[in-house]
Amino acid sequence: MKQDMLLIDCLQYINWNRELFEEAQQSGLNAIHVTIAYWENIRETLENIGTWNRRFIDHGDLIMPVHHAADILEAKRLDKVGIIFGFQNCSPIEDDVKMVEILHQLGVRVMQLTYNNQSPLATGCYEANDSGITRFGREVIKEMNRVGMIIDMSHSAEYSTLQAIELSERPIAVTHANPTFFHVALRNKSDDVLRAIGESQGMIGFSLYPFHLHNGGDCTRDEFCQMIAKTADMIGVERIGIGSDLCQNWGYDTLEWMRSGRWTTKVDHGEGSAKDLVWPQQPSWFQRSSDIGNIADGLRAIGFSESETARIMGQNWLDFFSASFSPMSN
């Protein structure tokens, strides 16, 4: 059932086609933060942006690019899905701080400083030791702050994340992860990180990726929504949203690419294992874009008010984007 409230999913990674754009549009999603790079270098990233530019022409009746937060309201008015470009890694900027502005000019609004592994900027959540934000990392944070690109620490290690929050002049986001109090995983966030996000006016988007959930794919909607309620109590209902991490329509080879990139001679199984060479099973109540309304219903069911539900389902991200997507004024 189409929701009337503003709906923003702050992370999806989907092998898009017209049918899936139609489904997203029909489910009432007004904006989706889409991943356009995991390990891609600048050349490969430009190709991915070019592919999206073509999609904006071919499917212009269903989707449109989001460069300013106001574009999301325009997308809602036109009944289209606004598309926000984001990177899950800093690989697209390679070694060049000047690429930050160039990629912002091309529409990129979110970049993770690391994807699981150590990057030239910071430490990823799968590394044994965490040295925090590097010399290059400090330069990139300043530049991202300046041009208006959100620093996303979803796949970063704890000390790096806390340091990014401290060093960044603008609030940062964890677009897709859950609290460790809900499920202990390298990808989930400690109470310390949650509190630092809350105090700095940052945002966390709750993930539906099974490895981030209590009981994995068997996690119930009620458990998921109770986790949201507990986080709201902890850091404020204004600081939370959805970043479903919905992965759809990909073969297993894509998961292998996400996990292993080009950095290892053997396969790295990440959160999975060598015994399970499949995508993990999504919860029954969140299998696809059109299930987004189930979360809103679940929030209402455990007692969130209509305005709180609207905040979590989209308004908080819109407010955060309004403060984040433009160059710093000073």
Place this chain on the structure above:
Amino acid sequence: MKQDMLLIDCLQYINWNRELFEEAQQSGLNAIHVTIAYWENIRETLENIGTWNRRFIDHGDLIMPVHHAADILEAKRLDKVGIIFGFQNCSPIEDDVKMVEILHQLGVRVMQLTYNNQSPLATGCYEANDSGITRFGREVIKEMNRVGMIIDMSHSAEYSTLQAIELSERPIAVTHANPTFFHVALRNKSDDVLRAIGESQGMIGFSLYPFHLHNGGDCTRDEFCQMIAKTADMIGVERIGIGSDLCQNWGYDTLEWMRSGRWTTKVDHGEGSAKDLVWPQQPSWFQRSSDIGNIADGLRAIGFSESETARIMGQNWLDFFSASFSPMSN
């Protein structure tokens, strides 16, 4: 005066031309480890290798490539200078472990895991925190061990260096640095690192770069040679050589490139300062390739025997290369 002993300089960074090749050849240098990448990516590195391939044709009477240690003896026999390709950074492999073998096939025999800054593999000596060898770093070390590429930790931080020594199945090198007991600098090496190099059958090449010297450009030949003697006492005369870090025929813009690459929006002055926008002044007794004999004379003058002098001036590097340049046998 041309020396009869084997002469190897395990690090020079020179803007080569025919006159400088002639000078190197006439000074009796049998092999030079030349830097062909600081911040270059794979495409730029291939271009640099291509430039060298052209030089091997155009100046084939003076220089020749070194792919095996035996090529150095052949160079000596032919009265040519053997050229060993090396990287001062891991930027050429980008994010791809497979590039290690490809670059080895093209003649690269030495690679630093970091150049001053954090890299995807390890931490550089200018970073505030040192998290050691990363997940990707472990993969690359295994691959460098396998194909026969020397791990060089000259510009790496201490814990990363000690960990590289521990993780690598083959001895590693610090091609160009001095002990901190001689001069305290982020680029120089502690007693702990020196001892670990010694115990693991590694090598250190002593640097003539003024910022690595006691009293900079005013360092005397005697002081430099006494430092060598003290290190020999500490880790063994078999574990030491020369890696002069001689930089010649470059404008200041090259030094700026070396220091700042593309990672900072402002200039990073590295070991220098904003007040001194020049290359540092070399010691009077080591200004150019043809001064290499001065070091041998200095070693003799403080009491090194002829065979010890020959070890330090080239034989030790030859022995180390003999054990390092070929694929691992097993």
